[in-house]
Amino acid sequence: MLYRLIICLSLISSAFCNAPKLKVVATFSILGDLIRQVGGVDVEVNFIVPESADPHVYQPTPQDAAMLAKAELVFINGLDFEGWLERLIANSGYTGEVITASAKVKPRILVNSKGETVDDPHAWHCVKNAMLYVECIADALIAARPSLKDKILKNKETYLNELIKLEEWVQAQYQRFPAARRLVVTTHDAFWYYGDAYNITFLSPVGISTDAEPSAAAVANLIKDIRTKNIRAVFIESLSSRKLIVEIAAEAGVNVDGTLYADSLSASHQTASPAQSYVAMIRHNTQEIVKGLDS
Structure with a gap:
């Protein structure tokens, strides 16, 4: 009886440990890295725009649509950065949540040559803004996979501490x-x-x-x-x-x-x-x- 109980517990533990990773797609590599740092080994992160391509003028491919169709969660920068995304989502058939990682950032607002109001999307270059991205990312990952809450919160805390040290280092370089x-x-x-x-x-x-x-x-x-x-x-x-x-x-x-x-x-x-x-x-x-x- 004890032997069977041990076997059952072992199988349950194995099934838990081998739970499939949360499949996440980010629009570009910088955002993808922030998600990897927060999600850790339990989150599979792919990104649409390769490092060699310019996100401003990127032309999505059928392979991008196929990758998006398999995602459980999609992260975007927002702030008028991914003008091509709406068309890509429509072509992919993705119906899940689209998370705007910059949602907590106060954007720089500009007027373009056509007289239209636009946001400056490059908010990640301020390390304090990247910390706000991390908060949004962690909240979204936990909502999508509550069983990972403790791991994600631990990863978030570790990474935020690293970003705090980075911010202090950058400030010191220009003194x-x-x-x-x-x-x-x-x-x-x-x-x-x-x-x-x-x-x-x-x-x-x-x-x-x-x-x-x-x-x-x-x-x-x-x-x-x-x-x-x-x-x-x-x-x-x-x-x-x-x-x-x-x-x-x-x-x-x-x-x-x-x-x-x-x-x-x-x-x-x-x-x-x-x-x-x-x-x-x-x-x-x-x-x-x-x-x-x-x-």
Whole structure:
């Protein structure tokens, strides 16, 4: 009798331990990493936009629709970032919840060239905003799989502590630079939240979306700013063409300092991949900017 009881308990334990993972789809790699950190080994996370593709102008594939159809939960950034998502969901037949990870963030609101009000979607570049993403992610994962509550809350606490230390580290890197020197040029207007958090002014030839076309006046004004304000921190972004920024830097008589990651992590399969996680991306970008400000 005791032997049978042990066998039954063993089978129940085995079934519990081998419970299927919660299948989650995120729209892009940065969001996918935040979900992985909170969900841990019990959550299977896939993301739609590969690291090599630009989320602003991404064209979904039939494979994306198939992946979405199998998901139990879908996470998006929101803030007008995934303009292609509604069509993809319709094509996939997905009928589950769509969670907006940025729901607790206070967005930067802009007016585009058509006079329309739009949100700046790049909220994750402020580490404190990423903490708000983590809160939303944890709440959604627990609601979807209550049996994982204790594990998810533990993962959340561990990761939030890591982000708190990251925030303190980033703040410390800029203490020796007066505000007047904290001037950085990038490919598009993706780093406002970072700049607002760490008192850095970012200048760029185009707006918040990479599909915008720079005007001749905007380029001329940027070249003038680089010259007159003695800006030395000039960067390309990992998903953007080098051509425009290289031409601007050459005209202004400065060098391009390196690469920043704005809308995607770096590919995990690459040997030299400095931004394979959210934390690594923030550290890499900060170290690059500091080197640029020091030049």
